[in-house]
Amino acid sequence: MVLNLNLYNSGKLTNVNDHGPFNRIIAVYGIEVGGLNAIGGNSAVDDEFLRKVAQTIKILLNPNGKDIDQNSQLSAIKKLKEVDTLQRVGAGEYTSYTPRLDDGNYSGWDITNDSHSLTDFIWQYNLPGEPYKTSHDQITEVLEHLLHTLVRFALPGAYPEVFLLIDERSEKFRNYEKPILSGLLYEAAKEAIKNKVFDPSSYYHLGQDSYDYWKTVMVEYQYALTFAEWNYIKKYVQGGSLDPEWSDSFLTVDAIKNSNPLGHQLYEDYISKVIVKPSEDELEVMFKDDNLGTSNYIPDSTNYQLDSFYILDNIKDYDGNIHGYLGNNVPIGVISAYKYQGKLDVNNDGIIEAIFTNADSGRWVTASIDPVTGDFDYTKYGAGGTTRIVGIYQDPLVAKGLVEKDSDLDGSRTFINDLKLDNLVLKSVGDYDRDGYQEIYWSKVDNSAYLRAVMHSDGNIQYANYQNLEQMTDYLTRNNFIDTIKLIA
Numbered sequence: 001m002v003l004n005l006n007l008y009n010s011g012k013l014t015n016v017n018d019h020g021p022f023n024r025i026i027a028v029y030g031i032e033v034g035g036l037n038a039i040g041g042n043s044a045v046d047d048e049f050l051r052k053v054a055q056t057i058k059i060l061l062n063p064n065g066k067d068i069d070q071n072s073q074l075s076a077i078k079k080l081k082e083v084d085t086l087q088r089v090g091a092g093e094y095t096s097y098t099p100r101l102d103d104g105n106y107s108g109w110d111i112t113n114d115s116h117s118l119t120d121f122i123w124q125y126n127l128p129g130e131p132y133k134t135s136h137d138q139i140t141e142v143l144e145h146l147l148h149t150l151v152r153f154a155l156p157g158a159y160p161e162v163f164l165l166i167d168e169r170s171e172k173f174r175n176y177e178k179p180i181l182s183g184l185l186y187e188a189a190k191e192a193i194k195n196k197v198f199d200p201s202s203y204y205h206l207g208q209d210s211y212d213y214w215k216t217v218m219v220e221y222q223y224a225l226t227f228a229e230w231n232y233i234k235k236y237v238q239g240g241s242l243d244p245e246w247s248d249s250f251l252t253v254d255a256i257k258n259s260n261p262l263g264h265q266l267y268e269d270y271i272s273k274v275i276v277k278p279s280e281d282e283l284e285v286m287f288k289d290d291n292l293g294t295s296n297y298i299p300d301s302t303n304y305q306l307d308s309f310y311i312l313d314n315i316k317d318y319d320g321n322i323h324g325y326l327g328n329n330v331p332i333g334v335i336s337a338y339k340y341q342g343k344l345d346v347n348n349d350g351i352i353e354a355i356f357t358n359a360d361s362g363r364w365v366t367a368s369i370d371p372v373t374g375d376f377d378y379t380k381y382g383a384g385g386t387t388r389i390v391g392i393y394q395d396p397l398v399a400k401g402l403v404e405k406d407s408d409l410d411g412s413r414t415f416i417n418d419l420k421l422d423n424l425v426l427k428s429v430g431d432y433d434r435d436g437y438q439e440i441y442w443s444k445v446d447n448s449a450y451l452r453a454v455m456h457s458d459g460n461i462q463y464a465n466y467q468n469l470e471q472m473t474d475y476l477t478r479n480n481f482i483d484t485i486k487l488i489a
Contacts, residue, residue: 020108030080040097051295065276079157086116341426386459
């Protein structure tokens with residue numbers, strides 16, 4: 001499994017003044033969740049509701065979810081960030097704001113919308129004075145519109161030929177007189193319409209067969225298809241039905257397979273590789289009637305910046321030596337020279353580690369991030385722990401007598417020298433040869449070579465070898481990880 005977690009960041013709820021009437025933002029997994037202030041006669045969105053939306057994004061884009069292809073999911077999140085995706089969240093409903101939101105009466109509204117990629121709102125229900133809606137209504141509201149956002153801006157990043165939805169803010173779109181639509185999403189939607197699984201008639205007013213029509217139809221179709229595959233239409237949609245838009249005759253996987261096989265293929269081979277079906281328990285803990293329930297959203301405790309330096313004052317090696325030095329002979333510069341390289345799951349146990357390198361000591365660090373507190377536990381340096389100075393290994397070729405120890409051909413010596421020269425950049429991790437051990441890829445700063453570090457199951461290093469571009473490409477291609485090459489090279 002491949003995992004590079006530099007983009008899997010969970011930000012804190014932050015007050016902002018540069019997003020117009022959206023006065024609070026949570027940046028999570030490539031999406032900015034923006035909450036409307038108290039405007040237009042409506043209450044402000046609750047802080048905890050914004051956290052619930054952010055937590056739902058984390059659940060939907062869980063890198064350890066069943067069937068997830070982590071390379072594809074990472075590409076999807078990268079796309080969300082590249083196109084400045086904003087998930088707007090309001091209170092009540094669109095028509096309850098007076099004056100209307102689009103009438104130019106709210107400072108910063110237009111520039112915020114124009115400078116972000118966005119689609120529908122998510123509305124918080126059951127604020128004071130509003131008609132009552134159930135927790136199931138709220139779950140549907142959140143999931144539907146997050147799925148709209150993900151099909152528009154995330155899935156095309158993972159599978160651009162499958163989800164061909166052109167970004168209207170791009171030069172490519174502006175240069176098209178009439179965008180040409182293709183791809184499996186388009187074909188699956190057409191098949192569903194032909195076989196009376198999906199009824200698009202409510203969107204005819206957009207101009208049947210126009211780009212705007214098909215864009216809307218494909219987004220709505222993908223939501224209904226996904227909900228049907230999850231069996232959530234019966235569970236959460238009011239009345240247990242989306243009929244006539246999605247026919248009640250196609251609420252089971254078998255029925256979808258029979259009459260919309262392209263849709264089932266779209267879900268199985270692509271959607272489910274990026275988006276996780278959220279568990280009912282997770283949803284119903286968050287979204288209870290009357291706006292009760294808790295988000296359980298935990299932001300990253302420290303917003304580490306790539307290539308910045310940090311003090312890890314109590315970090316030890318496996319044997320308990322502070323900073324990896326015997327006794328108290330730690331050079332003063334070592335303590336504050338830990339350069340943050342990113343986050344990944346070193347031993348594929350679902351616990352994320354922050355990775356640091358130290359040019360002063362020539363060593364590197366894995367530091368497990370506690371899923372509850374977001375902090376490091378420096379006591380977990382020994383057996384079973386992954387917050388430590390990573391050990392030094394012996395090059396297997398040295399052990400076999402084929403290479404002289406500490407010579408230019410000694411891979412372990414070269415690794416240490418590259419660390420001391422600050423000449424390595426963290427790239428990705430995965431069990432590429434499927435032998436049960438994670439492999440961490442680094443590149444030299446100039447991309448002249450790539451270091452493949454094979455880890456023990458406890459997160460310590462077994463050995464490492466350098467590969468040139470051809471060797472790295474051949475190795476990953478042979479093991480069917482072609483998409484990983486672009487993450488490394």
